[in-house]
Amino acid sequence: MGILDFPAFLIASFLFIISPGIDTMFILNKSIAQGRQSGIYATLGIATGVLFHTTLAAFGLSLILAQSAMAFSIVKYFGAAYLIYLGLNKLLSNKSIVIENGRQQPVSLKKIYISAVFTNVLNPKVAIFFLAFFPQFIQPAFIHSAIPFILLGITYAITSFIWFMILTFFAGKFSLKLKSNPGVDTWINKFSALVFVLMGLKIAFTKR
16 A cells, blocks of 8 residues: 555554644543543544545645645634634633533533534644655655555544543543532633633744
């Protein structure tokens, strides 16, 4: 299939995935603030974003972001603005995570999924990373073929999904313990809002 040293790709991918980043923070944020189910949908959204970037890289569209400073900046600032909007919206909201009788408010899992997709897709650093990382494990004769890019991207997405599901499981248990204490839910909500704002600022000030 034109792939070089697949085991090395798996190891390198895993090391990159477990390194703290925007995706990790987003999933931990959702898992702790809104529970394990929210974390699962956030994980699915991030995996979808990875597949989106894989498709762009496979057909050479990511080169536009790599070669055009304007395209990179447009995507970057859209992504930053979106995360800051999510954070400010949560920060200014008077809603707490848990209602008076102790039962959790209904959470729109569809919105969480879509937010996760946009968070990953609107991060231009992911597209540039794939362009720089994947070709190292593709045979020169297949470098212009979409097949090895797609196979590596699917592998990366599956590896990401497994790792983030593990994080979601443990973060979800931590969330239940925190929410058993009165008043903690409000602080979790405000803290998670601040994390979104900080993630947005991190993207806004990132360089190519």
